[in-house]
Amino acid sequence: MRSLRRAASAARPVPRRRIRSPWRAYRPLGRAYAREMRLVALALVGIALVSCLPQQGTSSPTPTARPSAARPRFELASYMYALQTKGKIRIAVLENAPPFAFREPNGTYSGFEADLGRELAKAIFGPLPNEDSVIEWVAVDRSTAVNALAGLPSPAADVSFASIIPTPASSSAVDLSDPYLLSGERILIAATNDEIKDIPDLDSQTVCVTQGTSVGDDVQMANEFAKTLTLDSYASCLGALRRSQVDAIVADEATCWQLMKEDPGTKLVGRYLTTEEHAIGVKKSAANDREGFLSFIDGWLAGAIRDGTWARLYGLDISPFSKETKTTPVP
Template sequence: MKRKGKWVLTSILSLIFILLLGACSGNTSGEKVEVSGPDTKEDASSENLKLVHDGKLTFAMSGLLKPLNYKDNNELVGFDVEIGTEIAKRIGLEPNPVTNPWETINQGLKGNKYDVIIGSMTATEERLKQVDFSDPYYISGAQIFVAESNDAFQTTEDASGKKIGVMQASTHKEVAETMTDDVKGYPSEIYALQDLVPGRIDAVITDKIVGVSAINEQGLKIKLVGDVLNREEISVAINKNHDVLLEKINEAIAEMIADGTYEEISMKWFGLNIMEN
């Protein structure tokens, strides 16, 4: 009798174990169940580009820097716009150029209003503390411009005590402040250059390309003084920790230069290859 009782108890325990095992597996088909954790694989379509808008490369500029970036019939055009558009296409994204006031353009980037800045920004050590930069997409430098009739300003030494115009929040402001105590800020370098001929300011320090373009396109009666004051690498600014997108941008720039597309765009806007300027 005791032996029979033990057998019954053993059978009941075995049945309970089988039922519990089936309930835990939740699989009555007999198929093997694989338990997977969070997907840690890189998304093959977006490649962790961390875009503000899916499928688009949104890039910012002031829109006031002709011929680099400006509005023509409410459409953003210019060298920067074409470079940004070409970069976007080579990454497989729709180009989405936007404008932002230059003095707050870095804040807009950090606030994720756009993905990158393609607005003729110089890569500097100070800015590198806040953002990352791509390889340069053109080379330029600060240049002094004066009115054609101004023969009193012929060298950098003549800047002492003179009123020099610069664009607000630009690296040219720092250069001007080493030359004179009288520095006037403008929302656009074009506005500063236009103040030269009436004599409202004595000189302007701006990007050489901007000044030369103003002479060629607007017929401003201004001239260059001396050589460039410094060599500047103009690059795409991007938020830190966006390494995949940064790598794609660098690849696109290198491809453009190698296949001749870059030189075509540069010649269209400046009549020279400004990567070599």
Template sequence: MYALQTKGRIRVGVLDADAPFAATDASGAHAGFEVDLARELAKAIFGARPDPDAVIEWISVDRSTALSALTSAQADVVLARLAATTERAAVIDQTDPYFVTGERVLVQDPNDEINDLPDLDSKTVCVTAGTGVGADVEDANAYAKILTLDTYASCLDALRHSQVDAIAAAETTLWALRRDDAKTKIVGRPLTTERYAIGAKKNAGGDRIGFAAFLSDWLAGAIRDGTWARLYEKDITPLSGDRKTSPAQ
């Protein structure tokens, strides 16, 4: 903490093309849920200011370089849809989750027959080849019928024509399908769960002692005071169609 405040900036690793979480436009401006969370974190460390980006150095990462950006000290923190795992916890520090997601189910709207996973009994669920989602549907409901197609667009077309009853995919994928067809909705509990955590370089002593705890405490405060909900509504709700007050909701 002291080193960051003395240095006067925080280096934040984010993805470049992962809206609504993080994206960079042609001018180099950053936007998205993770970007806005990082700006709130900068305010907590350096104090409120008109332009939080003045104390942020944005570091471009992808899913393959997010960990190495921390272990090589290129970034102080990474917000890049990094799922918290025991394997990663051995390499980096991870906060409590700032976002919880997973595979979900999409149905036509209106549809009062399918509201949760047990309602998939004898229903046909479309999945795409090579994703493994079909096995997750079968684990959740052994009586569901699986139809595997090559693309999500094909699944959506099948849903529109009532050739299938539902589509199962990663929640973020279903957001994009909802954008393409507003007469759909996401229902029920997740088939699987991923918990995205802020990553920081492993605590090796010095002024890094307590930094991970500070990050989790700050995140808990942002959830408690409504900041998290405000950012969710700004960045996520336009695609997801829902509103949440906490990651666990």
């Protein structure tokens, strides 16, 4: 009997004891970790796929150029657009008239008017590493500056920065801009002279002028009590000033600048006795062949005065001669 019970007991399945895992309490943490691992794996797969895509270029140790401003856009019928299409602007300037314009020994042009011409080229073609690459310089003198624009069958220049003075003759031959410079006759005295400061101070003073000019008449018109001494040249006048034989010299401003360069012991004083405006010249429009050009130049010039470009160029080119600073063409 006992043996039968033992056999029956041995035949029964032994219930399995459930072993409690010590990691059961950490199961939620394991799920979060698994999710993070899946995200990391997906990110790595994404990086690998992107690296396999074709690249837009290869790296280079040389620096890339800065993006430049776009070329200005003009109406198709405008002369500015025609110049852009040609890729050149012909600018007439004086060859030997410092500080306005003069040719350097290497053939390049310098001076106030030449630099203004470069600024105009920039306004038409946009910023360039070298504005001279779109400029064809046309050498003129004051007697040929107008003809360079009005010549037939075709003008030699598109625009003239050659100290054109508005007169009935020049105004009838070409179109002229607003003034970009004001000049005229000035008073030059010894730097040690503190008595003469302006035109009224020329009373009873001796003023040197040169033969063959109207300067003597201009002095008398400005101050009838001034005395004049007429000599053959301004070199002679400068010598007379050094020897105190005269009290002042009156000449056009550019001549005074040259005398100041020759003798640093002199200075300019006072207002202009006479004034002359310098204008930019362009060919008169015929059948709209200069459409919008003059109004564009006037607008560009006004902007150059307003933003300080004009004053910067005056300080660069003229102030070393005049010893003066200006911010506008007309006081």
